[in-house]
Amino acid sequence: SLGSDSAKAERMFRLMDGFLKNDSISLQQDILRHVEYTVARSRFNFDDFEAYQALAHSVRDRLIERSHDTQLYFKRKDPKRVYFLSFEYLMGRSLSNSVINLGIRDQYADALSQLGFEFEVLAEQEGDAALGNGGLARLSACQMDSMATLDYPAWGYGLRYEYGLFRQVILDGFQHEQPDFWLNFGNPWETERVHVTYPVKFYGVVEEENLNGEKSNVWIPGEVVEAVAYDNPIPGYGTRNTITLRLWAGKPSDQHDMEAYNTGDYINAVVCRQKAENISSVLYPDDRSFQGKELRLKQQYFFVSASIQDIIRRFKEAHSNFDEFPEKVALQLNDTHPSLAIAEVMRVLVDKEHLGWNKAWDIACKIFSFTIHAVIAEGLEKIPVDLLGSLLPRHLQIIYEINFKFVEELKKRIGLDYNRLSRMSIIEEGAVKSIRMANLAIVCSHTVNGVSKVHSELLKAKLFKDFYELWPQKFQCKTNGVTQRRWIVVSNPSLCALISKWLGTEAWIRDVDLLTGLRAYAADPDLQQEWMMVKKVNKMRLAEYIEAMSGVKVSLDAMFDVQTKRIHEYKRQLLNILGIIHRYDCIKNMEKSQRSKVVPRVCIIGGKAAPGYEIAKKIIKLCHAVAEKINNDTDVGDLLKLVFIPDYNVSVAELVIPGADLSQHISTAGHEASGTGSMKFLMNGCLLLATEDGSTVEIVEEIGADNLFLFGAKIHEVPKLREEGSPKMPLQCARVIRMVRDGHFGFKDYFESLCDTVDGGKDFYLLGSDFESYLEAQAAADKAFADPNKWTQMSILSTAGSGRFSSDRTIRDYAEKTWGIEPCRFPSDG
Ligand code: GL4
Numbered sequence: 001s002l003g004s005d006s007a008k009a010e011r012m013f014r015l016m017d018g019f020l021k022n023d024s025i026s027l028q029q030d031i032l033r034h035v036e037y038t039v040a041r042s043r044f045n046f047d048d049f050e051a052y053q054a055l056a057h058s059v060r061d062r063l064i065e066r067s068h069d070t071q072l073y074f075k076r077k078d079p080k081r082v083y084f085l086s087f088e089y090l091m092g093r094s095l096s097n098s099v100i101n102l103g104i105r106d107q108y109a110d111a112l113s114q115l116g117f118e119f120e121v122l123a124e125q126e127g128d129a130a131l132g133n134g135g136l137a138r139l140s141a142c143q144m145d146s147m148a149t150l151d152y153p154a155w156g157y158g159l160r161y162e163y164g165l166f167r168q169v170i171l172d173g174f175q176h177e178q179p180d181f182w183l184n185f186g187n188p189w190e191t192e193r194v195h196v197t198y199p200v201k202f203y204g205v206v207e208e209e210n211l212n213g214e215k216s217n218v219w220i221p222g223e224v225v226e227a228v229a230y231d232n233p234i235p236g237y238g239t240r241n242t243i244t245l246r247l248w249a250g251k252p253s254d255q256h257d258m259e260a261y262n263t264g265d266y267i268n269a270v271v272c273r274q275k276a277e278n279i280s281s282v283l284y285p286d287d288r289s290f291q292g293k294e295l296r297l298k299q300q301y302f303f304v305s306a307s308i309q310d311i312i313r314r315f316k317e318a319h320s321n322f323d324e325f326p327e328k329v330a331l332q333l334n335d336t337h338p339s340l341a342i343a344e345v346m347r348v349l350v351d352k353e354h355l356g357w358n359k360a361w362d363i364a365c366k367i368f369s370f371t372i373h374a375v376i377a378e379g380l381e382k383i384p385v386d387l388l389g390s391l392l393p394r395h396l397q398i399i400y401e402i403n404f405k406f407v408e409e410l411k412k413r414i415g416l417d418y419n420r421l422s423r424m425s426i427i428e429e430g431a432v433k434s435i436r437m438a439n440l441a442i443v444c445s446h447t448v449n450g451v452s453k454v455h456s457e458l459l460k461a462k463l464f465k466d467f468y469e470l471w472p473q474k475f476q477c478k479t480n481g482v483t484q485r486r487w488i489v490v491s492n493p494s495l496c497a498l499i500s501k502w503l504g505t506e507a508w509i510r511d512v513d514l515l516t517g518l519r520a521y522a523a524d525p526d527l528q529q530e531w532m533m534v535k536k537v538n539k540m541r542l543a544e545y546i547e548a549m550s551g552v553k554v555s556l557d558a559m560f561d562v563q564t565k566r567i568h569e570y571k572r573q574l575l576n577i578l579g580i581i582h583r584y585d586c587i588k589n590m591e592k593s594q595r596s597k598v599v600p601r602v603c604i605i606g607g608k609a610a611p612g613y614e615i616a617k618k619i620i621k622l623c624h625a626v627a628e629k630i631n632n633d634t635d636v637g638d639l640l641k642l643v644f645i646p647d648y649n650v651s652v653a654e655l656v657i658p659g660a661d662l663s664q665h666i667s668t669a670g671h672e673a674s675g676t677g678s679m680k681f682l683m684n685g686c687l688l689l690a691t692e693d694g695s696t697v698e699i700v701e702e703i704g705a706d707n708l709f710l711f712g713a714k715i716h717e718v719p720k721l722r723e724e725g726s727p728k729m730p731l732q733c734a735r736v737i738r739m740v741r742d743g744h745f746g747f748k749d750y751f752e753s754l755c756d757t758v759d760g761g762k763d764f765y766l767l768g769s770d771f772e773s774y775l776e777a778q779a780a781a782d783k784a785f786a787d788p789n790k791w792t793q794m795s796i797l798s799t800a801g802s803g804r805f806s807s808d809r810t811i812r813d814y815a816e817k818t819w820g821i822e823p824c825r826f827p828s829d830g
């Protein structure tokens, strides 16, 4: 390294002339240099997209510089590090976020304007990195931002899918999926590390060998694929620390099937090589169900194996004794997707490093912690034993061994309670024998957590009751959070400026608790006036987008009522649509003279349905069918509009959330583990209309029940209501369902099965029993909106109370109570 040769280091430093400079002239020179030499366009002739590319490369240079400093500093200090293993990251765009975190946005805007470009226009050129499905994946992205900002020595690991989450295209009101080949125009943010590659092995057999008189198991794999690292810098805000999100991509290995070449089957051998690259090529587009597919399991192991090899290599650079491993390494399992890491760590320690089983297990149990994002048992991942046995025979053996020892231990603790033993076993017997990945993760992890208070309680009382009774000390709660950098500073610059002005400081961007300072001014007419202006400007931006996307013109005086998130029955977009039909029906049947009292609404719905999820797709179609009817009814005019925003993703969320007056988080109580969308709306001064589910319960604690619109059955009431079934169906609900059934919105037959889910006798998600209470909450929202000062006060109090829902709080909590790590800040002032 340079450190070992100080004369060389000195010379290098002089040649580089210190760090890149951030004055306007230097930035302009840098951008033009990248136009000429990186993008290879003439600096006299380049368009907006090329300007964006050059700009992004010049920002990347600065990120690389900081990330080198950070890594060298971590290396020197050798603190305990956390490795965050997540299968999904919804990063969205990087440009604005990066320059804001680097603290040089204004300098860039100035430099660009001197070159005749506008920063905002170029920022719009960037595509949306969507390597994940929804809440879980965006949470990972928010948490990376907080880990960097809080100076934690952290690494993120994931997969570099070539096809991200599908693009949603709406044709005739139906969802169609298009592949998202997001790397088509290159990705200026990543750096391919050709030297950081590891072989990942699959298939084959396990043979017993005699090693120095001791029997040991040797895995002889049948296929080798190379994993190549792609590094994505994650800059902290107000610090020089820049950490790394390392994503793995598949590459064919030179060791791949040499036999085939030798036997002359050249073409087939090349085709097989090509297959290797497919491992990381596509993201599974369903965020709830799992299908026991081989490719998915291959992805999981590929990701885990490469990450563990990388982590162990880094550890071994500075340490030779694995006793120190738990003092230097924490591994966070983001849901069960990466939990094969447990078997892999055991395999490496036992088979490769030749540690005894007990010692290896002791180490594994000290390094792993596990976050559960699921709510119901059906949502937990299970891997068929046959599948695992053929793909990873040695890992299956190891999991059996872990289970055997666990069950033996358990028998000593609880006796021969076979029901309980079989519930807790890692292996599920049955028609398809399978591995319960959550059980594996719980058995090995020192800490297991849910993602909101109610969810964590539910895990202890229901889903993992048996485990909680065995190991109560393992169970923790880490309520989710979101980063105020992206969700206020980047996406709502005018609100950001307003908050800083009234608090007299920008310190809340790192220290979000300061937002509570706004409470003192919530009734101040001057702040209220300015607050309303900011909302208006954001609504204007959203209205322009709506018109461009759907051709519908909306009135800025109307209440913008938003529900954007993945489409799921439990999230009850259908309840929202039925409520809208009811509103429409009421307006139509109202005396004309009464109409002046109606609070005008623009109802906005957006979100993707998993491609195989038929009912969710019907909900999207119903939304369009109802919108078609309402928006073309001139009699109703601006009193009611309904728009579906297609292809909801992070960039769209950044535009929609700041422009919302009201947002709906209306899951059937007990079904939303946490919800994070609500936190972003809250930060942006949007009022919530919500059920008491997930993190909403804590939002109520923070802002008070008077400042949002709550409705519906509570968690403990749900089982009884389900038993009661359809007698609970109120007339109003029956009437709107009838309208759909009678073909008021066309597509009568197509909507039949959708209506059945409500009035077919089951109503599992309780739309019927919650309907009246939903309408009441909506009426309360109308009433509050009619009083702009009151509404604005509630809005200010929402933002003021949102600090607890920052991912900074979540991450600090993980660092202190779960990972046992401390900040490691590069010594500079940011
Ligand atoms: C989810 C939960 O459904 C959601 O409530 C939660 O906010 C999110 C992050 O913890 O995790 N679980 C899965 S699976 N997808 C999610 O979005």
Ligand code: PLP
Binding pocket: 090, 133, 134, 135, 138, 564, 565, 566, 648, 649, 650, 653, 674, 675, 676, 677, 678, 680
């Ligand atoms: N999808 C995207 C693009 C998001 O930005 C978010 C969170 O803001 C979600 C999904 C999750 O939303 P919710 O927690 O409301 O399900």
